[in-house]
Amino acid sequence: MTVPVGTRPLTAGDPLAGLLDGPRARGAFLIRACFDPPWAVRVEDRAPLTAMLLVRGEAWIVPEAGERVRLGPGDLAIARGPAPYTCADDPATEPQALILPGGECACPDGRALNGSMDLGVRAWGHRADGATVLLIGTCRMRTDVDTRLLDALPPLLSLTDAEWRCPLTPLLMEEIARDEPGQEVVLDRLLDLLLVAALRAWFARPGTDAPDWYRALADPVVGRVLRLLQDDPARPWTVASLAAEAGVSRAALARRFTELVGEPPMTWLTRLRLARAADRLRSGDDTLAAIARQVGYGSAFSLSSAFKREYGVSPQEYRDRAPASTGN
Template identity: 80%
Template sequence: MDALAGLLEGPRARGAFMIRACFDPPWAVRIEDRAPLTVMLMVRGEAVVLPDAGEPVRLRPGDLAIARGPDPYTCADDPGTAPQALILPGAECSYPDGRSLNGSMDLGVRTWGDRLDGGTVVLIGTYLMEGEISNRLLDALPPLLSLTTDVWKCPLTPLLMEEIVRDEPGQEVVLDRMLDLLVIAALRAWFSRPEAKAPAWYAALADPVVGRVLRLMQDDPAHPWTVASLAAKAGVSRAALARRFSELVGEPVMTYLTGWRLALAADRLREGNATLEAIARQVGYGSAFALSSAFKRGYGVSPQEFRLRVGPT
């Protein structure tokens, strides 16, 4: 599992909110849904994304923006346009004064706005839940980033435009996977940019020694890894691996492995009803007690308390 796969491996898009928004200027929508990640792909017209803190981002046809929640922001044709709609958690929609707007701007299957042939068309995909594995990468993203057509091309746009309005069996699954592909493609492009500050462990994947060790731990967390066994796999001494890993990743080998295992455990707790004993075996702990002790040290609550707090997804 590489870094980008790790972003979506835990809670990959499942029933993600996807919509085609069609507007005529002037228009503005205030987003307060607290979603962990939202992707906006401009198809026609122009828009500006206005975070409450930070610089606005202007989008033109072919450009893409990613907003990392839970901070609110506004999308509009112009910074001076007052919001006409408010998007709340659970895909609820209201007028700014609180009156319900649900249904009144529907234009067909996954289409919303003023009119189908509006001057502005933007495809929006929103992940509705957050996974603990992805936090390592999400924390490295700015609250708002953009990719313009001079630095990336999106081959998925025509297919997304076609699929987002289809109403076929299994269509939600198709759109979920397409959203995953769109995000991965965008993040690949983003982390290749000089302005992107990739996390140390992400950059370390390119190192022939540390990258191999990271992949070994990520691919088989249940294995009883030690620094010595990982060093042998990488073809270096234990001391050389420990030094190189700390220099590139910013933390010791076993500290990283513990964090990875606990993140996996948190996702398992979030995803279903597997027993703590089963989860412990999956992520490299010898018993439910050992996992519970490590989890409480890392997360401040017991696995049972964590499961009750986040609920199943």
């Protein structure tokens, strides 16, 4: 049964849902890394977001700047690119391999490894039953829809097993080794679930400096408006129509929205529409006129003008540059 938008429950305990419902992993890179100490891998793939879930053993994540993080079984770390970092059994261990953009792997001196560490379906390292097993999921492309989320995260965050208690590990271990039709889609969705569970736990952790949009999504008035816009940005919204949906006056909505989100509702909607347009330009081949209709613009010309003001390039130039945006 479809629930009307206006009657959807607004749960203060899960304000990430509205933001994370739009962007989804597509063609994510998932692998089971298996090592015996000493081991170290330097990651220079410039990926926007990488989740590392330790199944067995011990690992350290050492960023270029900032504090290093130790992982025990069940612990998880999320690295926000494009800054490089090192995964190792010990911070002092010298890297034995480099991970480069596009999933390429090389020796520290630049020589290609040529698959010498492949261990079968989505498995890589020394041996399949190594002392350390690390599940790694990498989002290869930064879509503009999730820019607010990525910018709110530190370069490296971590959660202990006790802090996030996610039951996905056994399922990921099982699915990551399968090679069946549609398996990439299954793994993409599992990575989505992993990230939502982890980020929700991290933002809810005491002492975390949650961003404005997180708190705003939990507000009974502004949160409802944000969800309405997120669910249907193409609708011809006005401040008056949004205020009517939220049950407040136009002035009250404008004031409360700007106070909590940091910008007026129509400005936020414009940026959302253009972000959705940018996502479609990168990920598909729809015409500009079709994209304009999908995101709430009356014509390709009006979308093109607004897009160039926001991004500094035309939609076509942006689309032409799309392959280069992967991992940035």
